[in-house]
Amino acid sequence: MKADSFVESSEQIDPVPGFELQKIAPTREERLFLVLSIFIGVLSGLLVVSFRVAIEWIRILTLGSAPHPGQYRLLLAPALAGLGVALLVRWLFPGAVGSGVNQTKAALYIYNGYISFRTVIGKFVTSAIAIGSGHSLGPEDPSLQIGAGVASMVARRLRLSRQSLRLFAPIGAAAGLAAAFNAPISAILFVIEEVIGRWSAAVLGSVVLSAISSVVVARWFWGFEPIFRIPQVTLRDPRELTAYAVLGVAGGVVALIFSKALGYLRPRLRSLARWTHFFQPGLAGLMVGAIGFFGFPQVMGPGYGVIDQAMHGQFAWKLLIALALLKLLATTLSFSSGTPGGMFAPTLFIGAMLGAAVGSFEKHYFPHLTGTVGAYALTGMGVLFAGFLRAPLTSVFMVMEVSGNYSIVLPVILANTIAYLLSRSLQPVPIFEIFTHQDGLDLPSMEEQREESVLHIEDALRSLDVPVVSGREPIEALSATISFDDTPAFLVQLWDGSWYAMSKDELTAAAATMTGSTPIERALKPDRAPLLFPDLPLDTALRYFSRWPLLPVLNRANKNKLEGVITLEDVLRRYQNS
Amino acid sequence: MAVFELRSPLTAEERQHKRKLILRDMLALLGLFAITAALAVATYFLFNSFSRRRQALAERWFERGESAISNGNPEQAVDAFRSALEYDPGQRETEIKLAMALSAAGRSEEAISYFNTLLESEPGNGLINLELARLAVKQRNESRAVEYYRRALDGTWQGDGYERRRMVRLELARYLIGQKDYSKARTQLLVAAGNAPDDPKIKLDIAGLMEQAEDPGNALEIYRNIAERKPCPVEALEGAGRVAFALGRFKLAREYLERVVSRPDFMSQPESVQSSNHELLAATVQVLDLFPGVELPARERAMRVLHAAEVAKGRLQACSLSRPTPPPSLADLATKWQQIPAKLSPLALERDPQMEQMIMNLVFDTEKQTATACGSPGGEDKLLLKIAQSPVGVEMQ
Numbered sequence: 001m002k003a004d005s006f007v008e009s010s011e012q013i014d015p016v017p018g019f020e021l022q023k024i025a026p027t028r029e030e031r032l033f034l035v036l037s038i039f040i041g042v043l044s045g046l047l048v049v050s051f052r053v054a055i056e057w058i059r060i061l062t063l064g065s066a067p068h069p070g071q072y073r074l075l076l077a078p079a080l081a082g083l084g085v086a087l088l089v090r091w092l093f094p095g096a097v098g099s100g101v102n103q104t105k106a107a108l109y110i111y112n113g114y115i116s117f118r119t120v121i122g123k124f125v126t127s128a129i130a131i132g133s134g135h136s137l138g139p140e141d142p143s144l145q146i147g148a149g150v151a152s153m154v155a156r157r158l159r160l161s162r163q164s165l166r167l168f169a170p171i172g173a174a175a176g177l178a179a180a181f182n183a184p185i186s187a188i189l190f191v192i193e194e195v196i197g198r199w200s201a202a203v204l205g206s207v208v209l210s211a212i213s214s215v216v217v218a219r220w221f222w223g224f225e226p227i228f229r230i231p232q233v234t235l236r237d238p239r240e241l242t243a244y245a246v247l248g249v250a251g252g253v254v255a256l257i258f259s260k261a262l263g264y265l266r267p268r269l270r271s272l273a274r275w276t277h278f279f280q281p282g283l284a285g286l287m288v289g290a291i292g293f294f295g296f297p298q299v300m301g302p303g304y305g306v307i308d309q310a311m312h313g314q315f316a317w318k319l320l321i322a323l324a325l326l327k328l329l330a331t332t333l334s335f336s337s338g339t340p341g342g343m344f345a346p347t348l349f350i351g352a353m354l355g356a357a358v359g360s361f362e363k364h365y366f367p368h369l370t371g372t373v374g375a376y377a378l379t380g381m382g383v384l385f386a387g388f389l390r391a392p393l394t395s396v397f398m399v400m401e402v403s404g405n406y407s408i409v410l411p412v413i414l415a416n417t418i419a420y421l422l423s424r425s426l427q428p429v430p431i432f433e434i435f436t437h438q439d440g441l442d443l444p445s446m447e448e449q450r451e452e453s454v455l456h457i458e459d460a461l462r463s464l465d466v467p468v469v470s471g472r473e474p475i476e477a478l479s480a481t482i483s484f485d486d487t488p489a490f491l492v493q494l495w496d497g498s499w500y501a502m503s504k505d506e507l508t509a510a511a512a513t514m515t516g517s518t519p520i521e522r523a524l525k526p527d528r529a530p531l532l533f534p535d536l537p538l539d540t541a542l543r544y545f546s547r548w549p550l551l552p553v554l555n556r557a558n559k560n561k562l563e564g565v566i567t568l569e570d571v572l573r574r575y576q577n578s
Numbered sequence: 579m580a581v582f583e584l585r586s587p588l589t590a591e592e593r594q595h596k597r598k599l600i601l602r603d604m605l606a607l608l609g610l611f612a613i614t615a616a617l618a619v620a621t622y623f624l625f626n627s628f629s630r631r632r633q634a635l636a637e638r639w640f641e642r643g644e645s646a647i648s649n650g651n652p653e654q655a656v657d658a659f660r661s662a663l664e665y666d667p668g669q670r671e672t673e674i675k676l677a678m679a680l681s682a683a684g685r686s687e688e689a690i691s692y693f694n695t696l697l698e699s700e701p702g703n704g705l706i707n708l709e710l711a712r713l714a715v716k717q718r719n720e721s722r723a724v725e726y727y728r729r730a731l732d733g734t735w736q737g738d739g740y741e742r743r744r745m746v747r748l749e750l751a752r753y754l755i756g757q758k759d760y761s762k763a764r765t766q767l768l769v770a771a772g773n774a775p776d777d778p779k780i781k782l783d784i785a786g787l788m789e790q791a792e793d794p795g796n797a798l799e800i801y802r803n804i805a806e807r808k809p810c811p812v813e814a815l816e817g818a819g820r821v822a823f824a825l826g827r828f829k830l831a832r833e834y835l836e837r838v839v840s841r842p843d844f845m846s847q848p849e850s851v852q853s854s855n856h857e858l859l860a861a862t863v864q865v866l867d868l869f870p871g872v873e874l875p876a877r878e879r880a881m882r883v884l885h886a887a888e889v890a891k892g893r894l895q896a897c898s899l900s901r902p903t904p905p906p907s908l909a910d911l912a913t914k915w916q917q918i919p920a921k922l923s924p925l926a927l928e929r930d931p932q933m934e935q936m937i938m939n940l941v942f943d944t945e946k947q948t949a950t951a952c953g954s955p956g957g958e959d960k961l962l963l964k965i966a967q968s969p970v971g972v973e974m975q
Contacts, residue, residue, distance in 0.1 A: 028599070028603070032603065035607070039607075039610050039611075039614060042614055042618075043610075043613070043614055043617065046614070046617045046618055046621045047617070049621050049625060050617075050620070050621045050624055050625075053621075053624050053625055053628045054624075056628060056632075057628060057631075060631070060635075065635045065638075065639070065661060065665075066639060066657060066658070066660075066661035066664075068657055154610065157606055157609075157610070158603065158606050158607075221621070221622075221625050229667055229668055305663075305664040305667075308664075308667055309660065309663075312673070312692065312695045312696070313691040313692045313694055313695030313696075314660070314676070314680075314688065314691070314692045314695075315688060315691070316685075316687040316688045316691060319688075360691050363691065363694060364687070364690075364691075372695065372698050373691065373694070373695050374695060374698070
């Protein structure tokens with residue numbers, strides 16, 4: 001994405017020049033937000049359906065209705081399409097390069113939610129050509145970017161504020177992904193896990209609304225069946241969890257190989273002379289085509305049909321392993337060459353083959369165990385999703401959502417967790433972050449954000465080392481007591497249970513203006529110390545130090561009981577030491 | 579409180595701009611709606627044309643798969659059925675045909691894997707269980723084969739389940755016969771015979787299998803039942819003659835075999851069948867010519883007893899001489915023969931039925947013992963040995 005896009009976006013946001021929008025229509029954006037979320041969902045759904053149909057049409061036209069080894073078109077179609085796509089991407093649609101997830105994140109964090117119409121068109125056209133002609137890439141990530149682009153366009157058309165524009169990108173992304181997956185929950189979770197990074201009440205409602213709208217549209221066309229036909233899934237024998245654990249380990253290792261392969265090849269190809277970028281997609285297409293030509297056309301394209309076949313036990317375990325490894329190779333070639341297209345479908349493909357291989361192996365050598373090949377394939381998909389894309393929560397929900405079966409949750413959680421932990425320990429930097437660094441961007445790492453340890457008040461808490469007095473105590477007696485103490489402030493407990501942190505200066509001023517027998521509570525200002533508890537985030541306390549010299553920290557069960565006190569120095573010291 | 583706060587009133591110019599803003603928002607939303615509607619229509623037509631194309635491709639590839647199978651090219655059929663399923667997933671018929679094509683192409687491991695998956699969603703499917711049984715047979719896994727055959731028998735079948743189950747049962751029986759597990763095979767055949775419709779072809783098939791499963795008694799029953807029909811198939815008469823001969827019921831065998839050779843359609847039978855029937859009939863006639871049946875005139879019977887005794891004694895002598903140290907059983911037989919008067923006239927024998935019986939018993943013992951000691955005999959000894967197996971049955975009807 002070019003930097004001038006941002007300039008363009010800034011200029012557009014001025015709905016009523018010269019007038020304060022907040023004054024003349026204070027609830028406008030709030031009302032429009034929900035209505036537009038539905039529009040974005042419907043539009044994204046329609047575009048994603050058209051996108052998928054376009055891919056299928058192109059596939060039939062270029063590779064034929066049943067590609068099989070030995071057909072020269074398997075070599076020619078992806079190679080020529082690669083050349084064509086490279087020209088389009090370099091000359092017409094520079095924003096269409098890559099998978100779509102990072103571009104959407106960049107739009108959100110760098111370009112204020114701006115994705116140009118040209119990028120959306122480019123993504124649609126170039127991805128459809130590349131994927132349809134056999135490049136080993138998937139349509140989900142482009143769908144996510146198309147959805148985000150639609151949202152951005154709609155928000156710009158309504159001339160919403162920059163803040164709203166930024167919020168619309170993840171809403172559209174969720175809609176696009178939900179329609180592509182036919183699974184709204186997974187899409188919402190993925191966008192929260194991988195794009196937004198944390199649960200945000202401001203957009204959650206709109207994200208849900210748009211995702212559901214897009215799925216309704218997609219299902220109107222594709223039907224209510226999940227994206228994959230899931231065979232019966234059961235877990236009758238707990239010993240089978242061992243096999244699922246093995247699958248988790250295998251998934252973690254394969255995720256590592258996949259990440260390493262992409263991390264190695266992509267920057268090397270990008271660093272080659274600029275003129276080679278025009279040929280890289282074509283050459284990658286030729287190599288992917290060669291894999292198909294010499295015996296494995298299954299690795300070409302997104303491979304949903306092959307996932308379905310593997311899930312229904314059509315392949316022997318040796319062939320499944322071969323397909324997983326060849327798909328890994330083909331995807332590395334296609335993606336590293338800069339061909340537009342996504343990583344989701346290949347990830348699911350490799351995972352499904354790996355899972356089905358484990359399942360078929362078990363069926364063959366341990367026929368007394370009851371696990372089905374379909375269950376293993378399904379779990380394998382989740383395993384690689386967790387291990388490679390590093391979206392553990394989405395991976396679990398995705399498997400449940402696409403299977404419509406809750407009984408698989410135990411093996412999925414087990415296998416996904418193993419794969420995720422193994423992958424994380426072997427490859428600390430997630431794949432999307434690797435791509436971000438390769439692209440020269442510095443986007444927030446969602447995994448790091450998730451695991452950031454937030455400091456709490458208890459981390460800076462000091463034991464009670466200041467005097468605590470009752471509000472009824474006379475000023476004179478109090479002055480005598482406090483004057484011997486070297487603390488700059490003390491705490492006053494009032495009759496209604498509230499607290500006041502009084503400085504020595506305030507006490508001195510009160511003693512000078514009031515009689516000695518006056519209770520100290522009469523000398524207090526009307527405000528009271530805030531209610532702070534040990535579990536609150538530490539930054540909560542910061543805002544009060546301009547008013548209070550120190551703050552009492554109370555027990556949640558008994559507000560008369562003090563857990564300790566904190567001062568600004570305590571807080572700053574804690575942050576400096578963290 | 580916020581409820582009682584009054585908004586600052588808008589100026590006339592601000593109100594006008596607010597109206598403009600509302601109007602513009604409405605127009606923008608209308609425009610958005612129009613774009614959505616246009617896109618929906620376009621997507622609808624695109625999707626519909628795509629769906630029709632997919633359906634056409636699914637049908638085309640299914641037909642290609644079927645023709646590949648009928649042309650004996652299962653590898654091509656596998657690709658064709660896979661393509662058909664890609665365009666129209668979940669079609670049970672195509673799925674089963676694909677699995678069968680995999681099996682026919684010799685890709686047993688893939689076929690088993692696929693059949694197993696199909697079975698998971700439909701564990702009671704008779705056809706899938708049958709195919710898995712056949713694959714287990716190919717892999718020489720007897721226990722799994724029998725298990726799948728049994729599941730196929732208990733499973734559900736489309737169309738005429740009654741007939742399909744009988745075919746599976748006969749296939750299982752054939753397999754068990756091949757495995758020389760005759761007792762289990764006989765059980766299956768008896769059930770099949772009990773449930774079989776009144777169709778001579780099916781009954782002939784079952785009777786033939788019963789013969790192979792070493793159950794000639796039940797086979798004979800079935801052959802005889804069919805042979806009573808009018809017109810009866812020549813195969814039933816042949817089978818009845820053959821089985822009756824095997825059971826030692828030579829009179830019955832001759833009756834059926836004579837009917838066989840006298841049938842006009844016998845001449846249209848293959849040469850080998852004709853000659854085997856002729857040989858069997860000739861052997862039957864020879865046996866009956868040797869056998870001293872109770873219905874024979876007394877003189878004739880006595881003559882046959884004396885002849886049988888001569889033959890048996892000759893066999894005993896030859897056998898004893900062939901062994902350097904004859905076994906004690908032969909010595910016992912020789913002793914018993916010495917107790918028989920050396921010069922018995924037919925007339926004397928006619929008057930002593932007990933002697934007749936004693937001699938014939940000794941003849942049968944001699945043939946049996948010498949067969950054990952010196953191997954299978956030839957000539958008349960062979961025929962006498964056959965009679966010795968079941969002398970009561972020779973004339974049994």
